[in-house]
Amino acid sequence: MTAAEETLEDLPPSAKLVYKVLEYDGPKTQKAIVEESMLSARTVRYALERLQNRGVVDEDIYFADARQSLYRLSCRKENESEDAETEAAT
16 A cells, blocks of 8 residues: 555545546646536535645645645655555566
8 A cells, every 4th residue: 555545545535536636637726626526616625625734735826826726746745655656566
């Protein structure tokens, strides 16, 4: 089991779905996550809050529209999961 899977293990399914959307599609705004995941805006906000509290997701400024935030997977967690995959392959 990778570090990311362990971190997500006891989170609600909505948080796992938001994580997977960010993992597959890269950085997105909350609005884009709502559209991609087909979850309600409130559910996405809650999921992002839970993921941020775990240190799995970072919030940045969205330069195209400063009223919105850009959410991306934390570099630290991405590197840990890549390291775990590399170790598993060897």
